[in-house]
Amino acid sequence: MDTGLTLNHFLAVSGILFAIGLAGVLIRRNIIVIFMCLELMLSAANLTLVAFSRFNTGANGAPDYHGQVLLFFIITVAAAEVAVGLAIIVALFRARETTDVTQIASMKN
Amino acid sequence: MDVNTIAWLILLLPLASAAVILLGTKKSAGISALISTGSVIATLVLSFLLLAQPDTAAAKPLQWLSLGDFEVTIGLKLDSLAQGMMIIVTGIGTLVHVFSLGYMHDDAGKARFFAGLSQFMFSMTGIVLADNFAMMFIFWELVGVSSYILIGHWYDKDSAADAAKKAFLVNRIGDFGFMIGILLVWVLTGSIYFDEIAKAIGGVQNANLLNAAVLLVFCGAVGKSAQLPLHVWLPDAMEGPTPVSALIHAATMVAAGVYMLARVSFLVGAAEMAADTIAIIGGATALLAALMATQQNDIKRVLAYSTLSQLGYMIMAQGLHDGSDAGMFHLYTHAWFKALLFLGSGAVIFACHHEQDIWKMGGLRQKMPITFWTFLIGTAALIAVPGTSGFWSKEAILEAAWHDHNYLVWGLGIAVAFLTPFYMTRLFVVAFLGKPRTKDADHAHEVSPIMWVPLAILAVMAVISAYITGPLEAKGHVAFHMSLTAILSLAGLVVGVLAGWKLYAGCDRDPVNIKLFANKFYLDELYLGIVRLFQDFVGMTFDAVDRYLIEPITVRLPALAAMSSGYVLRLLQVGNLQAYGFLFGLGAVVLIWLIVF
Numbered sequence: 001m002d003t004g005l006t007l008n009h010f011l012a013v014s015g016i017l018f019a020i021g022l023a024g025v026l027i028r029r030n031i032i033v034i035f036m037c038l039e040l041m042l043s044a045a046n047l048t049l050v051a052f053s054r055f056n057t058g059a060n061g062a063p064d065y066h067g068q069v070l071l072f073f074i075i076t077v078a079a080a081e082v083a084v085g086l087a088i089i090v091a092l093f094r095a096r097e098t099t100d101v102t103q104i105a106s107m108k109n
Numbered sequence: 110m111d112v113n114t115i116a117w118l119i120l121l122l123p124l125a126s127a128a129v130i131l132l133g134t135k136k137s138a139g140i141s142a143l144i145s146t147g148s149v150i151a152t153l154v155l156s157f158l159l160l161a162q163p164d165t166a167a168a169k170p171l172q173w174l175s176l177g178d179f180e181v182t183i184g185l186k187l188d189s190l191a192q193g194m195m196i197i198v199t200g201i202g203t204l205v206h207v208f209s210l211g212y213m214h215d216d217a218g219k220a221r222f223f224a225g226l227s228q229f230m231f232s233m234t235g236i237v238l239a240d241n242f243a244m245m246f247i248f249w250e251l252v253g254v255s256s257y258i259l260i261g262h263w264y265d266k267d268s269a270a271d272a273a274k275k276a277f278l279v280n281r282i283g284d285f286g287f288m289i290g291i292l293l294v295w296v297l298t299g300s301i302y303f304d305e306i307a308k309a310i311g312g313v314q315n316a317n318l319l320n321a322a323v324l325l326v327f328c329g330a331v332g333k334s335a336q337l338p339l340h341v342w343l344p345d346a347m348e349g350p351t352p353v354s355a356l357i358h359a360a361t362m363v364a365a366g367v368y369m370l371a372r373v374s375f376l377v378g379a380a381e382m383a384a385d386t387i388a389i390i391g392g393a394t395a396l397l398a399a400l401m402a403t404q405q406n407d408i409k410r411v412l413a414y415s416t417l418s419q420l421g422y423m424i425m426a427q428g429l430h431d432g433s434d435a436g437m438f439h440l441y442t443h444a445w446f447k448a449l450l451f452l453g454s455g456a457v458i459f460a461c462h463h464e465q466d467i468w469k470m471g472g473l474r475q476k477m478p479i480t481f482w483t484f485l486i487g488t489a490a491l492i493a494v495p496g497t498s499g500f501w502s503k504e505a506i507l508e509a510a511w512h513d514h515n516y517l518v519w520g521l522g523i524a525v526a527f528l529t530p531f532y533m534t535r536l537f538v539v540a541f542l543g544k545p546r547t548k549d550a551d552h553a554h555e556v557s558p559i560m561w562v563p564l565a566i567l568a569v570m571a572v573i574s575a576y577i578t579g580p581l582e583a584k585g586h587v588a589f590h591m592s593l594t595a596i597l598s599l600a601g602l603v604v605g606v607l608a609g610w611k612l613y614a615g616c617d618r619d620p621v622n623i624k625l626f627a628n629k630f631y632l633d634e635l636y637l638g639i640v641r642l643f644q645d646f647v648g649m650t651f652d653a654v655d656r657y658l659i660e661p662i663t664v665r666l667p668a669l670a671a672m673s674s675g676y677v678l679r680l681l682q683v684g685n686l687q688a689y690g691f692l693f694g695l696g697a698v699v700l701i702w703l704i705v706f
Contacts, residue, residue, distance in 0.1 A: 026691050
């Protein structure tokens, strides 16, 4: 199956996704959105892993499955992390009644 | 016993005694004193055995230091000079030890005192028997240390502690010159052994360098024998116990400089200009010290200045052609009568409850007849009454100066011959004659036999030592013939004694008051000023360096750097989550950049 896609195409998409995620984390004020952007960055990393796995074929033409196995671990851990992260955000919202990160700077003082 | 055993025993017995006392018997003062006295008596006996040895005797040397071809040995030279000197050192040492048994009887630091005396005997023996400059220098320094310990024996008294420090420091100045002189001699002749230097000295071409070397070696004698300008420590050293003053600061240690010059007389003889300088410094010291002595009121200080003056004579003789023997002769006779005078003054001080001011004494003639008569004999020897030992040796020196046609030095010597009888008569008349001026003097009574027996022995020696020239063999002669020198010095004796008698008989206060002499020509104050100036200058320099160079670089610069970098870094701590995230991302990018490109 030759779709004409090379590793670089996948990496470019992954890079764009990562950049969008990072920009979101740095620019947006809403902590929920920041959290989603973090997930986006994580997905970009996952995409890279799969792409490398797919294009790193061995002697018999089969892909290197290590990367894909790692991907599943990451998804699992990310799910757990989302649960914890959302719980913290909920707790934070209850305490401060805001989702604006510029308002949540009391550790400074 | 063979000569080896004798010589090494003489050197090591006192050391063993000091070690035993300090390490073992310090707690029991009586035993310590007996050990020390026993060791010195043993060395005296051994010294007499040594006297029987031929002039060329030498003990087997001990290898001490080996650097390639250069070797330093601890060797013992046992020629007649050393043999004679050993008799003086151990003979007077014995009498002083015995006297100390009485004088220091109730002293709290008695064991320490006797250990110090033993250590001194060891050091002095080392100087006398040394066969090379390196060994002599080691023991030279050891003598300095012993002197420091003994002057500062009553260290809880500020004046004693200060005097000890002063003696040590002033001696160090001279010793520094001595060390450079030794090195120069080594460079010039290629050896530090006296015998080899004597052989090589004729081949030295550079007369200027030789003069410099001899003058630098002489520096050591200037310090140890308290010549101008380093004489200031000796009068202060009288703060030590009186037996110490007698042993160290009158009879033996201060004679070390003279002995050293006599030992290297071949060097002095080879350096014309240096020899003249030595003679003039000796003569000047003799005269100035005699002038200072005329106005002192402390009995020990008068004797200290007279010691300075007599040492000046001896040093002067070392600088004259064929004067070395006369100088050693005077050293030999002077040692006996000066030890006698000091121990006599010790007896007086002891009897007057440690009163040292002669104007608070008086009338001691009836109270202390034995001390009176022995002191009289000592004084007679010091002022060179014909027939006493001092007369012969002083005549020898003055004659040597006359025959050397060194009229400046001769004139200085004659002037001293007028002054010495004057100030000694003053001391004697004020302290012993007249009536008691204070209660202490009135209650004085004769000291115990353990103290007056040494006085009596020394008094006998003060008269007859010049006739027993055995220890010095050919170095001293009892010879007299009428000459200008003899007439003048006899005139000096008569004039001095009469003037002293006329001025001071029956006086209760000093009728003469010459501030310049009483204040020792303000030399102490001058030195103090120089030292203070120098110290202030050095202090200011170092203060400036510290304040304007070291402190800014090592203290203020790092502090400033830490503070300013902290100020800059504080700007980054904004407390904004996204700013940290941005910096984190930036850091990651920079890291990737660094790793990849």
